[in-house]
Amino acid sequence: MKLLVPVKRVVDYNVKVRVKSDGTGVETANVKMSMNPFDEIAVEEAVRLKEKGVVSEIIAVSAGPTAAQEQIRTALAMGADRGILVEHDGVLEPIAVAKILKALADKEQPQLIILGKQAIDDDMSATGQMLAALLGWGQGTFASKVEIADGFATVTREVDGGLETVKLALPAIVTTDLRLNEPRYASLPNIMKARKKPIETVKPADLGVDVTPRLTVLKVEEPAKRSAGVKVGSVAELVDKLRNEAKVI
Amino acid sequence: MSTIALSDEDRMLQELVAKFVQNELMPLEPAILKREAEGGKYGLSEAEEAPLLAKCQELGLWGLDVPEEFGGANLNPVARMLVEEEVSRTIVPFEFPPDSPNLHMLMAAANEDQRERYLKPYAEGRMKSAIAISEPGAGGDPAGMLTRARKDGDDWVINGRKIWVSRVPYCDFIILMARTGEGKREEGMTAFIVDKGTPGFIIEREIPMIGGRRTYELVFDEMRLKDSQILGTLGRGYAPMQLRLNVRRLQMGARCVGISARAVEMMCEQAKSRVTFGVPLADRQAIQWWIADAAVKIHACRLMVMSAARTMEDGGDVKNEASMIKVFATEMATEIVDRAMQTFGAMGMTKELPLQLFAQQVRLMRIYEGPTEVHRMAIAKRVLRHGKV
Ligand SMILES: Cc1cc2nc3c(=O)[nH]c(=O)nc-3n(C[C@H](O)[C@H](O)[C@H](O)COP(=O)(O)OP(=O)(O)OC[C@H]3O[C@@H](n4cnc5c(N)ncnc54)[C@H](O)[C@@H]3O)c2cc1C
Ligand SMILES: Cc1cc2nc3c(=O)[nH]c(=O)nc-3n(C[C@H](O)[C@H](O)[C@H](O)COP(=O)(O)OP(=O)(O)OC[C@H]3O[C@@H](n4cnc5c(N)ncnc54)[C@H](O)[C@@H]3O)c2cc1C
Numbered sequence: 001m002k003l004l005v006p007v008k009r010v011v012d013y014n015v016k017v018r019v020k021s022d023g024t025g026v027e028t029a030n031v032k033m034s035m036n037p038f039d040e041i042a043v044e045e046a047v048r049l050k051e052k053g054v055v056s057e058i059i060a061v062s063a064g065p066t067a068a069q070e071q072i073r074t075a076l077a078m079g080a081d082r083g084i085l086v087e088h089d090g091v092l093e094p095i096a097v098a099k100i101l102k103a104l105a106d107k108e109q110p111q112l113i114i115l116g117k118q119a120i121d122d123d124m125s126a127t128g129q130m131l132a133a134l135l136g137w138g139q140g141t142f143a144s145k146v147e148i149a150d151g152f153a154t155v156t157r158e159v160d161g162g163l164e165t166v167k168l169a170l171p172a173i174v175t176t177d178l179r180l181n182e183p184r185y186a187s188l189p190n191i192m193k194a195r196k197k198p199i200e201t202v203k204p205a206d207l208g209v210d211v212t213p214r215l216t217v218l219k220v221e222e223p224a225k226r227s228a229g230v231k232v233g234s235v236a237e238l239v240d241k242l243r244n245e246a247k248v249i
Numbered sequence: 250m251s252t253i254a255l256s257d258e259d260r261m262l263q264e265l266v267a268k269f270v271q272n273e274l275m276p277l278e279p280a281i282l283k284r285e286a287e288g289g290k291y292g293l294s295e296a297e298e299a300p301l302l303a304k305c306q307e308l309g310l311w312g313l314d315v316p317e318e319f320g321g322a323n324l325n326p327v328a329r330m331l332v333e334e335e336v337s338r339t340i341v342p343f344e345f346p347p348d349s350p351n352l353h354m355l356m357a358a359a360n361e362d363q364r365e366r367y368l369k370p371y372a373e374g375r376m377k378s379a380i381a382i383s384e385p386g387a388g389g390d391p392a393g394m395l396t397r398a399r400k401d402g403d404d405w406v407i408n409g410r411k412i413w414v415s416r417v418p419y420c421d422f423i424i425l426m427a428r429t430g431e432g433k434r435e436e437g438m439t440a441f442i443v444d445k446g447t448p449g450f451i452i453e454r455e456i457p458m459i460g461g462r463r464t465y466e467l468v469f470d471e472m473r474l475k476d477s478q479i480l481g482t483l484g485r486g487y488a489p490m491q492l493r494l495n496v497r498r499l500q501m502g503a504r505c506v507g508i509s510a511r512a513v514e515m516m517c518e519q520a521k522s523r524v525t526f527g528v529p530l531a532d533r534q535a536i537q538w539w540i541a542d543a544a545v546k547i548h549a550c551r552l553m554v555m556s557a558a559r560t561m562e563d564g565g566d567v568k569n570e571a572s573m574i575k576v577f578a579t580e581m582a583t584e585i586v587d588r589a590m591q592t593f594g595a596m597g598m599t600k601e602l603p604l605q606l607f608a609q610q611v612r613l614m615r616i617y618e619g620p621t622e623v624h625r626m627a628i629a630k631r632v633l634r635h636g637k638v
Binding site: 069070073074077185186187188189190191192194195 | 257258260261262264265268269307308309310322
């Protein structure tokens with residue numbers, strides 16, 4: 001069976017992001033960009049499923065600027081078989097990405113789409129869910145364990161207060177949580193092999209998708225600076241302050 | 250950060266090595282520093298090294314500059330420089346296996362038989378080797394060497410003394426430079442391959458050096474070798490020896506960039522958090538200028554290294570650039586590491602930070618592979634000859 005794994009180009013998690021002086025967004029010029037860490041987990045899970053023989057082909061998809069090829073190439077070096085770049089400069093809201101992925105799913109007919117639970121740039125946590133709705137497929141979000149057997153995906157989800165297990169008929173959508181796996185390093189021989197794997201480039205219009213933004217960003221600003229804390233001398237003092245000053249216990 | 254446009258493969262390789270350094274090597278740094286500070290050996294224990302080698306095997310970080318015919322990755326020079334820069338960010342003494350500084354000389358000069366006996370096992374990491382050029386009376390000017398090989402029937406009989414030779418205890422063979430002809434300078438110099446244990450090959454003494462290094466003095470006393478041990482052409486050993494050094498000098502440039510970049514990172518962290526006289530050090534112009542100067546020089550040095558690596562990739566001669574890099578990179582790193590140490594105050598003087606080991610290593614680099622002044626002399630000679638740069 002085929003598996004589709006979307007990968008997003010985002011500011012690297014090590015970079016301290018800065019808000020643009022005009023308040024329209026964060027600075028991305030001359031900043032290290034990487035694959036969204038949750039997507040790395042998704043690629044890893046896909047590759048493991050392929051290694052187990054459950055999946056026969058992994059297609060890595062990125063919607064974004066030309067440079068997003070880099071993230072597709074990284075997915076190919078980790079073990080994906082081919083790539084599709086849906087080239088678009090400018091804002092892509094979750095609904096636009098979900099529509100792009102729906103169009104690709106209609107075309108490629110994957111049995112499983114594994115996405116990150118959210119992207120670390122805007123933390124929307126929406127694309128996977130929207131895609132499930134558009135396709136009318138079942139979804140197992142925030143997965144910490146995924147098992148595929150007999151046409152079903154059994155997904156353990158991390159929810160408030162514990163773990164929930166859902167069983168989904170394939171085709172289905174899974175979104176990854178941090179504890180699902182630890183992504184591998186792309187090895188040097190696989191990096192070299194990735195060079196020969198194909199990446200197809202299409203435009204959203206080729207897929208019949210209108211990506212015009214629906215939302216208006218009013219302002220982006222830094223979180224308020226935290227004021228300095230207080231050092232307490234003992235546990236007793238801490239308890240006293242929590243009880244009588246902060247009144248939280 | 251890279252200064253030039255990289256191919257996808259080179260970029261991913263750089264990320265792979267950066268992750269390896271961050272996740273596998275950096276965590277060992279405190280233990281290595283502690284051991285060295287307490288007078289122990291500066292190096293990895295077997296228990297520390299074994300998992301690293303296994304990881305390298307798994308990731309294909311093996312034989313990076315080894316030709317494909319010997320199972321290596323045969324990386325282009327640019328990629329090799331990226332690797333060198335990343336791995337130099339830590340004082341953990343780890344080289345991607347095999348540890349093979351003489352590879353290029355052997356590749357250029359070994360005959361069929363020597364390729365099988367020495368080059369192949371060396372390239373595959375099954376053999377180690379050293380190179381003996383320097384003598385008590387000939388270092389920066391190796392053409393002044395006195396060690397001599399004379400023909401006696403079928404044999405070459407070698408007498409002489411070599412010094413400052415690295416890697417001796419664990420090598421299987423050495424490449425020995427000796428005079429075979431009448432010439433007094435570069436001419437008549439021949440490279441020989443000498444197996445460890447050859448009668449007359451004596452390890453005279455071990456010489457401890459700064460930076461946790463050890464070198465060795467060697468004596469050759471009526472040592473007999475067959476013609477088959479001559480590496481390359483009789484009387485023409487000087488040119489392949491130089492070839493070996495060019496690669497190493499570019500690598501040294503990349504290493505100085507890695508060390509300097511780490512020093513700047515440490516400096517920034519300290520400068521932002523350390524407050525004196527009510528103000529963070531980062532707000533002081535004195536410190537800001539150190540950081541600015543460091544950034545300027547690191548950028549320049551990266552460009553020098555990458556430009557030379559590209560030229561090398563295209564088959565060009567980089568002798569002159571290699572000299573410039575050797576001078577610029579080592580002096581840059583000397584200054585930047587020293588300023589980082591200064592920024593840390595007393596903390597910078599401790600053996601708890603890697604800076605002091607970096608400083609010693611960089612100090613050594615101004616001597617080996619040709620001392621700074623000798624490179625300056627060579628650069629000036631070329632410029633004077635042409636009358637322009
Ligand atoms: C850590 C380390 C490892 C080494 N490993 C090896 C090895 O494996 N094999 C090997 O053969 N050698 C090795 N060497 C030796 C190294 O190559 C020599 O030390 C180096 O070539 C300098 O030679 P020297 O020490 O004799 O100094 P000299 O040549 O005596 O130079 C002394 C000083 O005079 C300066 N000087 C020399 N000539 C001039 C000039 N014309 N104008 C101005 N100044 C000049 C030099 O720059 C230097 O500062 C190693 C050295 C070190 C420090
Ligand atoms: C070998 C040794 C022995 C010592 N023995 C003793 C001892 O016996 N007793 C004792 O009490 N202390 C001792 N010290 C500590 C020593 O006095 C301090 O290290 C020194 O005063 C510097 O303080 P610091 O290390 O906190 O550096 P910091 O004050 O943090 O300074 C760090 C760097 O910032 C620079 N800097 C600081 N302020 C400014 C500024 N306003 N503008 C520009 N640059 C600035 C400094 O010049 C320095 O380069 C010893 C230190 C050493 C190295």
